[in-house]
Amino acid sequence: MTVALAVLFGAAGLVTAEETVVPLSEAGISEFSAEAPPVDPSQEAQALFAEGVELVRSQDLSAARARFERVAEIRPDQPATYYYLGMIALQYQETDEAIRYLERAVELNPKEAHPWYLLATSYASYGSLESAEQAYLKAIEADPALVNARHDLGLLYYRMEQPWKSAEMLESALVGDAASVKTMLALGIVYFQLKRPERVLEYITLLRERGDEARATQLERLLLNAQRQELEPPPPLVPEILEPEVPLAPGAQKTPAPAKKKPQNPFSRQRS
Numbered sequence: 156m157t158v159a160l161a162v163l164f165g166a167a168g169l170v171t172a173e174e175t176v177v178p179l180s181e182a183g184i185s186e187f188s189a190e191a192p193p194v195d196p197s198q199e200a201q202a203l204f205a206e207g208v209e210l211v212r213s214q215d216l217s218a219a220r221a222r223f224e225r226v227a228e229i230r231p232d233q234p235a236t237y238y239y240l241g242m243i244a245l246q247y248q249e250t251d252e253a254i255r256y257l258e259r260a261v262e263l264n265p266k267e268a269h270p271w272y273l274l275a276t277s278y279a280s281y282g283s284l285e286s287a288e289q290a291y292l293k294a295i296e297a298d299p300a301l302v303n304a305r306h307d308l309g310l311l312y313y314r315m316e317q318p319w320k321s322a323e324m325l326e327s328a329l330v331g332d333a334a335s336v337k338t339m340l341a342l343g344i345v346y347f348q349l350k351r352p353e354r355v356l357e358y359i360t361l362l363r364e365r366g367d368e369a370r371a372t373q374l375e376r377l378l379l380n381a382q383r384q385e386l387e388p389p390p391p392l393v394p395e396i397l398e399p400e401v402p403l404a405p406g407a408q409k410t411p412a413p414a415k416k417k418p419q420n421p422f423s424r425q426r427s
């Protein structure tokens with residue numbers, strides 16, 4: 156869940172959805188720096204908000220949180236303050252707190268895309284998939300060019316076992332960012348599930364054209380194993396961390412991935 160969310164693939168040696176943490180979104184920071192509280196009788200609130208933004212940029216989240224909490228006390232009607240508090244709560248894996256703050260942010264200003272996007276990420280992390288879907292759609296409605304929302308909604312549809320909707324949304328994300336290798340990989344995996352090997356080959360080719368041999372090989376291995384009837388389950392798709400992973404909070408334990416059952420080969424021919 157950077158503030159964007161992203162594709163982590165368990166089979167590629169990454170982590171599960173429960174382990175995901177959210178690096179900070181520079182796009183979101185820039186967006187809401189411009190939305191700082193208007194001229195306020197209390198100069199303290201103005202100064203604290205500006206300090207909080209700079210502390211977020213420098214990754215001093217504890218100090219930033221203290222500033223934004225104080226701003227919320229002085230000016231409880233500013234949506235940008237709750238956006239930052241929600242962002243920081245997600246960084247600390249405090250999903251309940253993140254949802255509370257972000258729901259307040261979208262209540263105060265439902266026309267901003269980034270709070271909806273973070274709220275969707277929070278709902279998805281919490282397991283509220285239908286709520287996450289609606290929040291992603293709200294983010295896209297507010298900003299149709301928000302590619303990360305389209306990408307992560309595509310992954311959510313995959314998680315909800317709706318692969319055709321997943322493919323459609325991921326294709327729209329690739330239109331918005333034609334160079335996105337993470338989206339190409341996700342589409343290759345989705346089309347593998349849809350038994351469309353020709354589309355998987357298409358994305359293998361595109362990945363190699365982009366010089367991403369690792370992702371191309373991952374997709375190629377799925378096809379080769381299927382042809383040999385040694386199919387490995389495709390990796391789960393969860394929002395990708397777009398910036399370097401932030402370690403789990405001290406004392407936090409990673410959740411082990413559940414054991415996977417060997418699936419049937421979707422490309423095997425039926426025998427008469």
